Amino acid sequence: MVEIIIPNKRYNRDIPNLGEDLTDEELKDICQKITGQTSFKKTLDNNWSTGRYIKLVDNDKIHFVGISGRKVSGRNSFIQTIATIFSAYINYNCRHKYLDYYFLQITGNNKTNFLKFYYRIMKTINFNFINLQVGLGNLVLEKYDDVIKLINDKNTIRKSNTANKSSFITNEGCEYRIYGKSFGANSKETALICFAISFITDKPVQLFQILDNNSKSISENDKNAILSFGKINIINDTFIFDETNDITEDNNNIRSARFIYNLLSKYGEKHCALCDCEIDNLIQAAHIWPVADIKKEHISLEEKKKYATDENNGIWLCENHHKLFDSGLITISLDGKILLSNKLNAICKKYVSFITTINCITLNEQMVNYFKLRYKL
Numbered sequence: 424m425v426e427i428i429i430p431n432k433r434y435n436r437d438i439p440n441l442g443e444d445l446t447d448e449e450l451k452d453i454c455q456k457i458t459g460q461t462s463f464k465k466t467l468d469n470n471w472s473t474g475r476y477i478k479l480v481d482n483d484k485i486h487f488v489g490i491s492g493r494k495v496s497g498r499n500s501f502i503q504t505i506a507t508i509f510s511a512y513i514n515y516n517c518r519h520k521y522l523d524y525y526f527l528q529i530t531g532n533n534k535t536n537f538l539k540f541y542y543r544i545m546k547t548i549n550f551n552f553i554n555l556q557v558g559l560g561n562l563v564l565e566k567y568d569d570v571i572k573l574i575n576d577k578n579t580i581r582k583s584n585t586a587n588k589s590s591f592i593t594n595e596g597c598e599y600r601i602y603g604k605s606f607g608a609n610s611k612e613t614a615l616i617c618f619a620i621s622f623i624t625d626k627p628v629q630l631f632q633i634l635d636n637n638s639k640s641i642s643e644n645d646k647n648a649i650l651s652f653g654k655i656n657i658i659n660d661t662f663i664f665d666e667t668n669d670i671t672e673d674n675n676n677i678r679s680a681r682f683i684y685n686l687l688s689k690y691g692e693k694h695c696a697l698c699d700c701e702i703d704n705l706i707q708a709a710h711i712w713p714v715a716d717i718k719k720e721h722i723s724l725e726e727k728k729k730y731a732t733d734e735n736n737g738i739w740l741c742e743n744h745h746k747l748f749d750s751g752l753i754t755i756s757l758d759g760k761i762l763l764s765n766k767l768n769a770i771c772k773k774y775v776s777f778i779t780t781i782n783c784i785t786l787n788e789q790m791v792n793y794f795k796l797r798y799k800l
């Protein structure tokens with residue numbers, strides 16, 4: 424006999440739980456689509472509230488079946504549900520386990536680019552859509568087989584929704600880096616991106632957890648699910664300063680993850696401010712007011728951390744431009760003009776001016792202040 428176990432604990436006064444929400448007809452349809460049978464035993468679990476999914480047990484097989492809403496809900500709750508189901512599935516110890524997704528009749532537009540991106544992520548992590556036609560009509564959903572395509576699509580949806588800054592992925596050549604917020608729905612989005620990338624890459628992946636004020640790190644369940652693939656190394660958000668205040672200036676060093684995340688949030692994808700180079704692994708987060716100078720100030724450690732990670736205290740520079748900038752062979756004036764030093768001989772000057780395709784950059788007031796601090800004005 425097939426058994427369907429349904430969460431029945433009310434966790435939000437305004438949202439019915441699945442035990443109240445799903446009709447017997449719908450359950451029968453789910454059962455038939457998965458097992459070919461129409462009779463089942465229904466079990467309501469009064470202690471289970473999290474995640475909009477049911478468990479269907481068919482002899483030694485267990486199906487984790489995500490259930491759509493009846494109307495298009497907020498992005499956050501959709502993402503939260505998918506990540507929660509996936510973690511529950513991965514962490515469940517059973518040989519014959521499956522992931523499914525069932526669409527109820529939905530009102531509202533559920534074919535936005537944002538949702539399409541996450542349906543493809545679901546395909547990539549092996550969700551089986553048991554009634555795709557009902558939810559998405561004739562839409563063809565393909566798995567991602569290439570991390571670069573996934574990154575490009577993620578960047579595209581971020582551009583159409585600039586408030587979405589929960590996670591960034593960079594391609595560093597020999598590895599991928601994910602800078603992910605680790606609070607609430609953001610952490611769930613980060614987890615989903617990690618799951619999908621684990622399925623399609625052989626390269627190492629570093630996940631930098633970017634903690635909000637007082638926020639916790641990714642949940643234990645999600646963390647275990649991410650680590651179970653053995654591909655992703657999780658690194659906690661640490662500042663450039665440690666407790667002894669012993670720091671070194673670093674560019675791509677993992678300890679400046681927060682600074683890089685802040686620049687990704689401010690400027691978007693990496694591209695050199697002086698030459699438009701967009702090759703991720705050549706581009707570094709450059710400080711305007713150098714960390715070495717910040718360290719010398721007689722201010723609190725907290726203030727030092729703030730200045731060292733402030734997005735306005737940074738620009739993206741390629742390796743060439745970063746070195747030229749740090750050595751003073753290129754300077755940027757307070758009105759954003761790019762100036763070449765007279766220390767460069769004529770041949771070098773010609774070369775630097777050839778590779779420096781941008782001659783003026785836009786500076787906001789805070790950036791100008793950091794330049795004043797840099798030049799000790």
Ligand SMILES: [Zn+2]
Nearest residue numbers: 695698741744
């Ligand atoms: Zn450059």
